[in-house]
Amino acid sequence: MRTSMRTVLAWVLPTLGLVGCMGSQDPVDVATVSEDLNAVPRLQERLDPAGVIESDSTNAFNQGPTSGFSANLGTNGRTCQTCHVIEDGWTITPQHARLLPPHDPLFTPNDGSDCPPISASQGPHKALSSQLVNFGLIRIQLGIPSTANFSLASASNPEHCAVAPGSSGAGGQLFMFRRPLPSTNLIFDSTIMWDGRETLQKITTAAGFQAESPFLFDLNDQANSATTGHAQGSPIAGAPAQADIVAFETNLTTAQSRLLFQPLDLEGAKGGARYITDVLAPAFAVGVNDPLQPGFTNADFTIFQAWEPTSPTYRSLNAVQKAIGRGEAIFNQTTFVIHDVPGLNSIPSNPLYNPADPLAGQDLRGGCAVCHNSPNIGNHSSPLAINIGVTMAEPVNNDGSPNGVLDIARLPVYTLTNGTAEVRLTDPGRGLITGNWTDLGKTKGPNLRGLAGRAPYFHNGSARDLKTVVRFYNDRFDIGLRDDQIADLVVFLSAL
Ligand code: HEC
Numbered sequence: 001m002r003t004s005m006r007t008v009l010a011w012v013l014p015t016l017g018l019v020g021c022m023g024s025q026d027p028v029d030v031a032t033v034s035e036d037l038n039a040v041p042r043l044q045e046r047l048d049p050a051g052v053i054e055s056d057s058t059n060a061f062n063q064g065p066t067s068g069f070s071a072n073l074g075t076n077g078r079t080c081q082t083c084h085v086i087e088d089g090w091t092i093t094p095q096h097a098r099l100l101p102p103h104d105p106l107f108t109p110n111d112g113s114d115c116p117p118i119s120a121s122q123g124p125h126k127a128l129s130s131q132l133v134n135f136g137l138i139r140i141q142l143g144i145p146s147t148a149n150f151s152l153a154s155a156s157n158p159e160h161c162a163v164a165p166g167s168s169g170a171g172g173q174l175f176m177f178r179r180p181l182p183s184t185n186l187i188f189d190s191t192i193m194w195d196g197r198e199t200l201q202k203i204t205t206a207a208g209f210q211a212e213s214p215f216l217f218d219l220n221d222q223a224n225s226a227t228t229g230h231a232q233g234s235p236i237a238g239a240p241a242q243a244d245i246v247a248f249e250t251n252l253t254t255a256q257s258r259l260l261f262q263p264l265d266l267e268g269a270k271g272g273a274r275y276i277t278d279v280l281a282p283a284f285a286v287g288v289n290d291p292l293q294p295g296f297t298n299a300d301f302t303i304f305q306a307w308e309p310t311s312p313t314y315r316s317l318n319a320v321q322k323a324i325g326r327g328e329a330i331f332n333q334t335t336f337v338i339h340d341v342p343g344l345n346s347i348p349s350n351p352l353y354n355p356a357d358p359l360a361g362q363d364l365r366g367g368c369a370v371c372h373n374s375p376n377i378g379n380h381s382s383p384l385a386i387n388i389g390v391t392m393a394e395p396v397n398n399d400g401s402p403n404g405v406l407d408i409a410r411l412p413v414y415t416l417t418n419g420t421a422e423v424r425l426t427d428p429g430r431g432l433i434t435g436n437w438t439d440l441g442k443t444k445g446p447n448l449r450g451l452a453g454r455a456p457y458f459h460n461g462s463a464r465d466l467k468t469v470v471r472f473y474n475d476r477f478d479i480g481l482r483d484d485q486i487a488d489l490v491v492f493l494s495a496l
């Protein structure tokens with residue numbers, strides 16, 4: 001964000017006619033500039049299925065001289081905005097994909113189709129992209145590292161691809177179907193990509209704030225990989241477009257700003273994107289509110305405190321405000337037993353047991369914030385990848401019973417073995433990056449802001465709506481939420 005301030009100045013000052021008044025060595029009066037910023041359109045609002053979603057760009061949506069984020073930087077007609085769309089919370093929804101013309105570049109078969117192309121000349125075709133059209137999923141192909149301590153025993157091929165996942169025709173690569181992560185609120189990221197594979201330099205904290213250089217290094221690499229991969233272009237490493245893309249996306253925050261017609265920043269509430277930029281971003285540090293350290297609070301959402309049932313004004317609020325407030329209280333106060341989550345507290349009978357897990361073999365009583373711990377943002381503030389079961393071919397609950405809530409039937413299933421045990425996953429997650437058996441199925445804890453614009457949820461789009469997400473957790477951790485509590489929690493999540 002310090003770079004962002006420079007970027008802001010570079011663009012805003014000429015716009016406001018201030019450049020001539022200031023020698024290049026003059027100290028900049030940040031307060032004045034911030035006020036002047038109010039004059040430029042920092043905020044953009046879009047309708048989403050729950051109301052209005054708002055994005056705040058401290059450089060007023062200026063994408064730089066190359067228009068990097070929306071420029072055609074490759075060979076297949078795609079831009080970053082093909083998959084990271086403002087009204088979809090900066091990812092892309094299945095509804096959006098369905099509305100596109102049949103040959104839109106989104107459906108390019110390098111990764112926009114269910115199967116790899118069968119000829120080099122195969123173009124985009126919506127009819128071949130059911131995973132995108134139904135679940136908003138992109139096909140990510142990765143191989144098993146040569147150093148891995150596990151191997152592929154078998155792979156299913158539910159789409160009957162001519163080039164099957166894991167086959168020699170696919171160079172041994174597995175196909176993972178993943179939702180584009182939102183290219184916004186990035187300043188809170190403790191790791192980049194679902195499996196952390198773009199966290200090439202460990203993201204750290206300096207002076208109470210994210211140190212810029214590793215974070216920017218990682219995002220620069222990510223922008224380059226996205227250009228060569230998704231857009232099938234030449235590398236942009238070191239080119240002006242790369243810097244423009246990273247400046248644009250790191251200056252962006254996004255949140256719901258209205259639920260139905262209810263503004264979310266009135267009567268003491270602090271919803272909306274601007275509060276994220278102005279208050280929450282400067283307060284964030286990697287590892288903040290760590291559940292494994294003293295001082296952790298499960299009550300990490302306070303933006304709707306004024307609407308919670310304990311607020312003196314609660315009785316005078318309208319029904320939407322009250323439901324949001326009740327939902328926030330449920331998020332903050334409900335605790336449950338977190339059992340057998342590899343990365344956190346795997347148990348010895350789990351084939352993926354890792355005695356090095358922070359709480360190996362021990363149950364933990366906690367709430368949603370154990371993993372969604374970044375205050376008022378909800379991503380995992382430390383880069384601890386975990387496996388809550390969403391990546392497994394047969395997700396199970398605390399008591400070992402099957403969790404049948406998620407829609408995962410059409411995903412390929414990979415049976416992996418370490419020589420003594422086997423596990424079945426739809427996505428090996430972090431395990432494909434480190435090559436470690438015990439990292440199989442681990443993903444990151446994503447940001448919870450701007451959720452309403454970006455259904456379906458989880459990395460594989462297996463929860464069609466927020467109610468399905470909450471039902472998954474209610475069964476997974478045997479939480480015991482009643483239907484009215486589920487409804488309130490869903491309203492709260494929709495207001496984020
Ligand atoms: C074809 C669709 C597609 C295009 C085009 C695309 N992305 Fe993505 N993006 C994805 C997917 C899918 C993921 C998640 C992949 C994963 O984690 O394995 C992702 C992840 C990201 C992330 C990680 C966010 C986080 O919190 O970890 C960033 C940043 C990002 N993309 C930026 C870009 C930029 C910049 C461009 C243009 C150069 C771009 N994307 C083009 C699909 C796309």
Ligand code: HEC
Pocket residue numbers: 338341344367368369370371372386387388390391443444445446447448451456457458459460469470473493
């Ligand atoms: C033990 C850790 C853990 C707990 C507890 C937990 N989550 Fe999650 N949450 C995750 C992880 C990890 C993911 C990403 C999983 C994936 O998609 O692979 C996730 C994903 C989500 C998503 C989807 C976000 C998206 O962009 O798709 C929502 C919404 C969510 N969690 C809400 C909650 C709520 C509400 C609770 C409490 C009832 C909760 N979580 C409890 C770890 C946790």
